């Protein structure tokens with residue numbers, strides 16, 4: 001994969017972003033979340049809606065990628081992609097009638113922008129770092145509304161999606177991606193490796209989606225139950241697999257969903273695929289670029 005103009009950049013990065021969202025939705029089972037088998041703690045969602053929601057974001061990610069193509073990560077770019085992101089939120093809402101991928105538009109939108117700022121093949125740490133840089137500029141046109149996330153951040157003094165991005169996605173780069181790679185090296189199947197990464201995310205992230213639904217008791221219980229899975233050797237062991245259903249029961253008891261962790265898993269899948277697709281462009285891809 002290689003791009004040498006804004007349109008191709010947007011199209012290719014958008015394809016990777018939408019794929020990552022669909023792959024996250026497809027991963028089954030997932031505690032408290034929508035998967036192929038059930039809707040977890042979400043009464044208003046199902047697998048088909050998750051896929052429709054992901055598809056509705058194709059033009060949003062493409063527009064973000066095109067707008068950011070080889071641009072400086074500055075205030076102007078921040079405000080440009082914020083505008084596209086907000087239009088994307090509306091399109092998603094029109095498509096599915098709910099906030100399905102609000103957090104994912106934020107995380108993947110910034111990562112798509114950052115990947116577009118750099119050349120294909122750039123190190124992932126550089127991409128997450130620049131995404132953080134972009135997120136640190138103030139979006140002066142952001143409407144002053146209170147959100148579920150801002151409410152619980154104030155109430156419980158935790159950091160949420162904004163800080164995760166501003167710090168360069170530490171949970172993606174230091175938790176999800178290394179866990180994915182280690183699990184694959186151990187010979188785990190791809191879906192078990194992804195599930196392991198999700199459980200590790202739930203054990204670390206202050207997920208405002210869980211906090212909004214079930215308060216601090218739900219967040220502490222979700223972290224404790226996912227740490228228990230890890231201590232038992234992870235989802236690939238019989239004990240860890242058994243303990244996964246305890247995490248699921250706990251989340252359902254609180255009607256809580258680890259939606260923020262799911263978004264960060266999708267972000268990790270996006271970066272993982274981006275690295276694979278851009279590290280070794282084919283000869284014809286390279287030749288095309290040299291000829292231009």
Ligand SMILES: CC(C)(COP(=O)(O)OP(=O)(O)OC[C@H]1O[C@@H](n2cnc3c(N)ncnc32)[C@H](O[C@H]2O[C@H](COP(=O)(O)OP(=O)(O)OP(=O)(O)O)[C@@H](O)[C@H]2O)[C@@H]1O)[C@@H](O)C(=O)NCCC(=O)NCCS
Nearest residue numbers: 082085099100101102103109147148149161164208259260
């Ligand atoms: C800066 C924004 C992220 C806004 O942030 P804020 O915290 O104010 O807003 P929220 O509306 O709460 O959305 C944040 C969503 O991020 C996910 N998340 C939660 N915790 C974390 C975390 N620690 N790290 C990373 N990500 C996290 C989470 O998304 C998932 O949950 C969504 C469903 O949540 P909710 O709407 O609350 O739905 P329900 O529980 O069903 O609630 P009710 O029905 O009961 O009301 C789902 O989408 C998951 O994806 C949080 O919800 C940012 O959004 C922003 O400013 N955007 C403007 C546009 C922009 O600048 N874009 C830039 C480039 S694209």
Ligand SMILES: Nc1ncnc2[nH]cnc12
Nearest residue numbers: 025033034100259262263
């Ligand atoms: N699979 C999923 N289920 C519910 N909320 C989500 N937000 C992002 N992915 C999700």
